[in-house]
Amino acid sequence: MSPHQLSKSSFIKGLQCEKHLYLYKYHYNEMDELSEMQKAIFQRGTDVGVFAQKLFPGGIAATEGSPPAYKKGLNKTGELILQGGKIIYEAAFQFNEVLSIADIIVKEKNKWNIYEVKSSTSISETYLNDAALQYYVISNSGIEINDFSIIHINNQYIRKGELDINELFTIESVFDSILSLQNIVEENVERFKKVLRKREIPDIDIGEHCHSPYTCSFFNYCRKHIPEDSIFDFSGMHLKKKYELYRDGIIKLDDVPDDYSLNKNNGIQLDVYKSGKAKIDREDLKSFLDDFNYPLYFMDFESFQPAVPLFDNSKPYQQIPFQYSIHLKEKNDGELKHFEFLAEPGEDTRVKFIEGLLNHTKGEGDIVVYNKSFEITRLKEITRDFPQYADEIEKLILRIKDLMIPFQRKYYYAPEMKGSYSIKAVLPSLVPELSYDELKIKEGGLASITFESLQTETDMIIIAETREQLLEYCKLDTLAMVKIFEKLENI
Numbered sequence: 001m002s003p004h005q006l007s008k009s010s011f012i013k014g015l016q017c018e019k020h021l022y023l024y025k026y027h028y029n030e031m032d033e034l035s036e037m038q039k040a041i042f043q044r045g046t047d048v049g050v051f052a053q054k055l056f057p058g059g060i061a062a063t064e065g066s067p068p069a070y071k072k073g074l075n076k077t078g079e080l081i082l083q084g085g086k087i088i089y090e091a092a093f094q095f096n097e098v099l100s101i102a103d104i105i106v107k108e109k110n111k112w113n114i115y116e117v118k119s120s121t122s123i124s125e126t127y128l129n130d131a132a133l134q135y136y137v138i139s140n141s142g143i144e145i146n147d148f149s150i151i152h153i154n155n156q157y158i159r160k161g162e163l164d165i166n167e168l169f170t171i172e173s174v175f176d177s178i179l180s181l182q183n184i185v186e187e188n189v190e191r192f193k194k195v196l197r198k199r200e201i202p203d204i205d206i207g208e209h210c211h212s213p214y215t216c217s218f219f220n221y222c223r224k225h226i227p228e229d230s231i232f233d234f235s236g237m238h239l240k241k242k243y244e245l246y247r248d249g250i251i252k253l254d255d256v257p258d259d260y261s262l263n264k265n266n267g268i269q270l271d272v273y274k275s276g277k278a279k280i281d282r283e284d285l286k287s288f289l290d291d292f293n294y295p296l297y298f299m300d301f302e303s304f305q306p307a308v309p310l311f312d313n314s315k316p317y318q319q320i321p322f323q324y325s326i327h328l329k330e331k332n333d334g335e336l337k338h339f340e341f342l343a344e345p346g347e348d349t350r351v352k353f354i355e356g357l358l359n360h361t362k363g364e365g366d367i368v369v370y371n372k373s374f375e376i377t378r379l380k381e382i383t384r385d386f387p388q389y390a391d392e393i394e395k396l397i398l399r400i401k402d403l404m405i406p407f408q409r410k411y412y413y414a415p416e417m418k419g420s421y422s423i424k425a426v427l428p429s430l431v432p433e434l435s436y437d438e439l440k441i442k443e444g445g446l447a448s449i450t451f452e453s454l455q456t457e458t459d460m461i462i463i464a465e466t467r468e469q470l471l472e473y474c475k476l477d478t479l480a481m482v483k484i485f486e487k488l489e490n491i
C-alpha cells in the first residue's frame with residue numbers, strides 16, 4: 001500500500017488553511033514550539049482516550065507507539081478483523097491515500113460501531129468534520145458501519161464514591177450528520193491532494209482564519225513580518241478590526257493616524273505608546289486607595305481542573321483550589337508576614353485549603369486580590385460543596401477588594417503594559433526589580449498542570465522540587481501585589 005498523503009489532523013489543518021496543510025506536511029520543523037500548556041492539553045486528550053477504553057473492555061490495540069507505527073497498525077487491524085476480533089482500539093484504515101485511526105471500534109452482529117473519544121464536554125464542528133473524514137475512510141475500506149458516535153466528557157456528572165465511567169462519559173451518535181458531509185469530504189480530499197502536489201508554499205496571507213478553530217501551529221512563522229508594537233497589540237479590539245487595519249497597510253502602532261477612530265481604552269493605549277509616558281489619574285487612584293482598611297491580607301489562589309474528577313462532590317473540569325499565599329501587612333509601615341498552603345497530591349485539597357485560609361484571614365481588615373471574580377467564584381464553589389463553611393466564607397467575601405481595578409479602568413497605564421492589565425503586565429512597569437523570569441513556574445496555567453502532574457508522580461525528589469517551585473510562584477504573586485499597592489500609594 002502506498003504511503004498516505006492525508007490524515008485526520010492534516011485534513012483538519014487543510015480546512016483551516018491550505019498553507020497550514022502544506023507547511024505541516026513539508027516544513028514541519030518551522031512549526032511553533034508547543035508550550036507546556038499545549039503539551040499538557042494533548043496529553044490529557046491521550047489519557048482520556050485510553051481511559052474511555054474501559055467503556056468497552058477486553059479490546060486489543062492495533063496501532064501503538066509515539067509517533068504511531070501506522071503501517072504495522074494497518075496490518076494488525078486487518079488481521080484482527082479477519083481473526084474475528086470484536087473490540088479494537090486505535091484501529092487503522094487507509095483509503096484513497098488518506099489514513100484514519102479510530103479510537104475504538106466494536107463489532108455488533110456483522111457491522112461495526114465506531115467511537116471517537118474527545119476530552120471536551122461537547123461536540124464541535126471540527127469534531128464532526130474529523131468524524132466525517134473517518135467515516136469516509138473506514139466505510140470505503142470495506143467495513144460496514146452500523147453507527148458512528150463521539151464519546152465526550154459529561155460535565156454534569158458529580159462524583160460520589162467510586163468513579164462511574166458510564167456517567168463520566170456521554171456517547172452521542174453523529175451518524176446522520178456525518179453522512180450528509182460525505183460529498184464535501186470527498187471534494188476536500190481531492191483539493192488537499194492537489195495542494196500537496198504543488199511545488200511552492202501556497203501564497204496565503206494571515207487573517208482571522210489563523211485563529212479558528214484553533215490558533216494555527218505556524219502562527220509565528222507566518223508573522224515574521226509583523227514588527228514589535230503592532231496594531232495586533234491593541235487590547236480588546238475585535239480581530240476583524242485588527243485585520244482591516246492590517247489589510248489597509250496600518251501595521252505598526254506608529255502608523256495609526258492620530259484621528260483614527262478608536263474606543264476609549266485603545267485611544268489611551270495609543271496615546272501612551274506614542275508619548276512613551278505613563279498615564280496617571282491621581283484623583284481616581286487616591287479615592288481607590290482611600291477605601292482600603294488595614295490590616296491588609298494580600299491573597300492569591302491556584303486551582304487545577306482534572307478532566308476525570310478525583311474527589312467526591314466534584315465534576316469534570318471543576319476548578320479545585322489547591323494552594324494559597326497570603327502576605328499580611330498590619331499597618332502602612334508594618335512588617336510583612338507570610339502564610340501559605342499547598343495541598344498534598346492525592347488528597348481532596350479543598351477542606352484543608354478552606355480551613356487554613358479562614359484561619360489565616362481571621363479578624364478584621366481587607367483582603368486584597370487581583371481579579372476578584374476568580375477568588376470569589378472559587379469560594380462560592382467551596383460553599384456549595386461544603387456548606388458547613390458558608391457563614392465564614394460569606395464574611396470573607398465581603399472583605400475582598402480588587403487591586404486590578406485601577407489598571408483595568410486605566411487610572412494607571414504605562415507603555416510597558418502593552419494594553420494588558422494582568423499583574424504580569426503591570427509588574428515590569430511599577431516594580432521592575434521584581435520579576436517572574438527566574439522562576440520555573442511563571443504563570444497560573446502552568447502551576448495548575450504542574451500540580452495535576454503531581455497526582456501520579458512517584459519520584460520523591462521531583463515531588464519535593466515541584467512543590468518548592470509552586471510555593472515560590474504563588475508567594476511571588478502576593479508579594480507583587482504588596483509592592484504594586486505600595487507603589488500606587490507613593491504615586
Ligand code: SF4
Nearest residue numbers: 017019020210216222
Ligand atoms: S498562520 Fe494563518 S496563514 Fe499561516 S498557515 Fe496558519 S492559518 Fe495559514
